[in-house]
Structures are given as C-alpha cells and as structure tokens.
Amino acid sequence: MYRTFYHLTADPFNPHPATDTFFISSTHKEAWYYLLFGIDTQEPFLVLTGEYGMGKTLLCLQLLKMSKEKGIHRIEYIPTTNEGYGGILRRIATNMGISPLPENEEILQDMIHDRFRAEKDKSRFYLIIDDAHELDITTLSKLKYLSTFSYDEFFPMVIVFVAHPSFLQDLKTSALSSLNQRIKRRYHLSRFNLEDTKNYIYYRLLKSGATGIPSFSDETIQKIFEYSGGVPRLINNICDTCLLIGASNHMASIPPTVVEDAKKLVEGSLTDSEVQALKDRDSGAAPGNIMDFPEDTQTADIPAQVNDYSNRMVIDEYEQDTAPPEVYTPRKKYKNIVSILLVVILVIAIIAVLSQIFIKDNDMFPFSSSKKVTTTERPPVAVEKNDVKNPAPIVEKNDTRIPVLRDELPGTPSDVPLKK
Template sequence: MGTALYNEHFGFRERPFSLSPDPEFLFWSKVHTRALSVLEYGLMTRAPLTVVTGEVGTGKTTLIQELLRTIDDDQIVGLISNARGDRGDLLRWVLGAFDVAAPASADYVTLFQRFQDFVLAEYAAGGHVVLIVDEAQNLGVETLDELRMLTNINSGKDELLQIVLVGQPELRDLIRRPELRQVAQRVTSTYHLEPMDLGSTLNYVHHRLKHAGGTGKEFTHAAICHIHEEAEGIPRMINKLCDLALVYASSAGETTVEIGIIKELIRDGLILKPYREPHVLTNPIDGSGEAAE
C-alpha cells in the first residue's frame, strides 16, 4: 500500500512527512528559531558574512527557503548551491545567480567589473545585494577567500554586498584555517544548527501530523521515542522513519503506529544511515576571527 493510500487510511490531506523541504511544514524548534534569527540579524545589520552550519538533514535548506519568503523588497537575492571551481568559475556562478549575462570569453577582471557594476547599480537604485551560498563547505580555501574579496565592494560607508554561507559542520573548521583569518574576521554572526532533542522531536511529529489533517495521535509516545533514537534527532531521518511507519501501519490495517512497527521496518533494513565521522565543534568564531573562550 503506497503513501497515497495511507493518506486515505489515516485521513490526511497530504503526506505529513515528505522529504522535500516545505516551509509550510516548518516546525519552529528552539534551534531553528535561533538559526533564522541569526540569518535575519545578519541581513538587518548588513553583516558582510553570516555563517549557518548543521549536519545533513537538519533543515538548513528549509531555513533558506523561509528566509527568501520573508526578505525585504529592496534586497536583491542570488542563491548558489554546490558551487565548485576556481575563482573565475566562482564569478560566473555569482553572476548567474543574479541573472547577469557574461560573455564566455570574458577574463577574470571583466567578470569582476561586471559584478561590481551590478552591485553599484542596485545600490544607486535603492537596492541591496545579498548572495546566499548553500553547501558552502564544498568551496576551497581560495574560493572562500575570493568571496571575502567580493565584500570589499562598497561605497565608503555602506556594505553593498552581504554574503550568507550555509553548510555542513566542516565549513566552520575550514573558515578557522590560518590562511582564511581575513574571512573569519568578516564573519559577524554564526550559528550551528544542532539536531533536535526528544521534546522537540515529539512536538515536531505531532505538528506535522496535525498540519496534514491528522489528529497528532497516529504515533504512540514510545514509537516516537524510538524514532528519535534511531534518527539521532535529525529531521530528515525522522521524516523517513515516520513515512515508512505509516506505510507499514496502513498495510496492516492499523490506525496507530506502535513501537513494534518501528522495530520491524528497522529490522527489514529499509533505513540506511549515512556514515558520519565523529566531528567535534571547536569554540564559536568571534568577530576578531579568533576562537572565543
């Protein structure tokens, strides 16, 4: 029995645990609220660089989408995902994010001048340019430093370009490297999106069930606790487990997901956990680029 039929079985209007990022389903846990506040603070204060990190599946992309929904009309936003390459490639990514045309034969100086002209023209028209780079941990040291150089475009008193870096935890360690100390010095605000605790997971599951038209009681407390343990508090993994659990329950004619169903789908090998090397975050980045004590 597929997901469409479990919707009918449980009376849902739509899948409560779709894996696609959907701001309509965004659950405002404490960590997600703080992360969005940091992003909004960075934009409000015209911070040159804002950094938000988190493990895969913690909701970073959904936060970006929510930020884009609420951004001011005078802010011209460009979004880059999974950019790679040298500094010339970076400028083409950046220009493409803002739909600024660039000749294929243009050299680095020409590309930089074209972007600078774009930023200055938007500023003269009362606009403010914001570049959001998702999966920024994929950028190398030279590319990150090149992004920092872009923030030097200014009018003498105003920051005309803001950059928001979003990525996995290793992005923070990358920025702390000695050769990127000037990048760290430009970081005005930074936040690490931690996995949810058990209380947040319970509220998260209830929230999504109700938002989809359910009662919020389709899962027992014990089942959600086991889901939280298996998912390690990662929203994307919680969604996978809950979605499959609803398929199992509906195929068995059950109206409630018990802990036994969760254990059964785990035994059946339907969930492949990604391997993650142990990662210990060092102290937060402060305004001077040094690790705060």
C-alpha cells in the same frame, strides 16, 4: 499507499524541503533570529552550520521567500557549489540585469562592481550559499575579495554561508584565516530534544491533513527520538516507514515494536551522511555550540510567514475526527460514549434546575416546599334516601281489585261515602 489508508492529503514526512511545512523548533527559532540580526546589522559574512538533515536548506528557502515577499529582490540562492566562482558571478550579474555576460571571471567581476558604483540608492546584494563546506579554498578566497568591495564607505555584498560543521575547521586554515577573522558571529543548529521531536511529528501529520489517525504513543516517540538522535531527516525516514508498516497491518496507533521493524528497513537505505549522523549520535559527540550569539536578537520579531500558529501546541490540536472505516479505533468509540453520557447528564441537570424554578414561582408541588402545608378535609356527602347501594327488589304491581264491604251491599253505589 498509506496516504489512502489514513486519509491523508499529502505525504507527512516528505524528505524534500518545503516552506509550508517549516517547523520552528527552539534551535531553528534562534537560527532565524541570528539570520535576521545579521542582515539588519549589515554584517558582510554570516555562517550557519548544522549536521546533515537538520533543515539548513529549508531555512535558506524560508529566508529567500520572506525576502522576496518584503520586496528584497537582490537576493540569490546558490543550492550547489558545482558552478564554481564563475557560475556564482553569472548568477549575481543576471539578477542585476547585466547583459551580455562575458566568459572571463575578472571582467565579469569588474562589471558587477561598476554596476554597484553606478547605482545611487546603494542597495545591498544578499548571496546565500548552501553546502558551503564543499567549496574549495580558491573559490572561498575569491568570495572574500568579492565581499570586501566597497565604495563611499558602503559594502554592498552580504554573503551567508550555510554549511556542515566541518566548514568551521576549513576556515581555520592559514589560507582562509583572514576570512575567518571577518566572520563576527556564527550559529550552529543543534538537534531536536524529545519535546521538539514529539511536536515535529504531530506538526507534520497536521500539515498532511491527519485528524487524529495515525497516532504515535509516547513510548513510540521515545524510540523514534533515540534512534534518530533528534535529526529531522532521520525522523522523517523512520516515521514514513512506520506508517507504511502500520497501514499494511491496519493499525490506527503505531506501537513501539513497529519502530524496531522500521529501523531495520531504514538502516539499509541510509546515505553516507546519514550513517555518519548515526555514528555521531552513538558516540555521544557534542552537536556543537552557539558562538558569540547576541542576546539582543531575542527581541527580533519572527515574520508572520514563519510564526505559524499551528506550530504551537500542535499536540493539543491533533484531535481525532474521522477515522478510515477499516481502521479499528476503540478510543473513538469510548469518546462517543463519554460524549453521550455528558449530554444526558447536562439534560438532566437542566431539567432539575427548571423544575426548582417552576416549583418556587408557582408553588404547585407542595411536597417539594419547605413550608408547612395545611390541608382542608372535604365534608362528607349526604346520602339521599333513594341512594341505596343495594336497592330492594322491585315488586310487580297487582292490578287485582280487592272488593270493599260496600260493594258487597246491593243498591249502594261504590262512590258514595258511608255515613258514620
């Protein structure tokens, strides 16, 4: 519903793990270093723990993806422990190309060992077991013996246990004490802090095609962090519900009050594990500590597939672009006004600079120059006699001839001059 309203290309807070939305928090980055270090040093056992919803499965999928891209094909991911030890052996045998597969576990295990011995390249096999805390003691004991197999001082099996913190308590039992001793290092995924929570929310929005809408205020993110306790799955649940409420009310920005309404809806749909995570949060229980984490792993390089550029400074990249027409966004209106003002100021500044350059080079506007300017007065124009402003009225010509004296004398021609 809200995908159409907010013009999103995907669900930003999809609960299913996907490697293309792998967010590298500070704790996930260290966990990744730990896994790479353990694989490079060829340790037989690695243990990665974390509470429900912390992204353990996503780390497994990312490790599986990176390994195959690097050409490591002898790697098997066990997503569920329901298959038992026999199911795990069949997965290993199928990956190694062993066929046909016997039903007897001991025979199948011997066939796997024989295949290792027959190979001259001595390549290792990586086994990633998710939800290892659900394995029974018998299966764990058999896995220990599987990993201890060696030939020519070479141990081909590397097992990565990914589990809930309760798995560490299981390892302390007397039946698994030898397995516990063989685990040299282990790492625990701690919860997000407030900064990681904020970056995570905007990272997921960016990955879903959002361009500034919807947005979460700092107060809203603070409430989401307090409610979720920094657990990514709970962050997804509350943010997804917030967007659903926001879209139904035509909200471009999610206010803190919506978080309270979303909390009531989410609490009724939590699983038992998520409820337990909330109880741990409310009780102030410590999320766990890093055990024997080597400092030299900090020099390891994060693969390009993991070191996504958009995972850094994601808040700065989350800029508003095109908002849905039905969403009221005053911030965009103010932003456009400021942009127009900046353009006008820039044009005025350019005109002023060009004017100064033009005046200085051509000296065409003396009023703007600092030099003293001398002016020459124009001489007065002589006024012709005929140039009379108010000419006298024209007198009509009188053609009446006035007789002269000589005309009055009889016998005297008028054209003969008189003698003096």
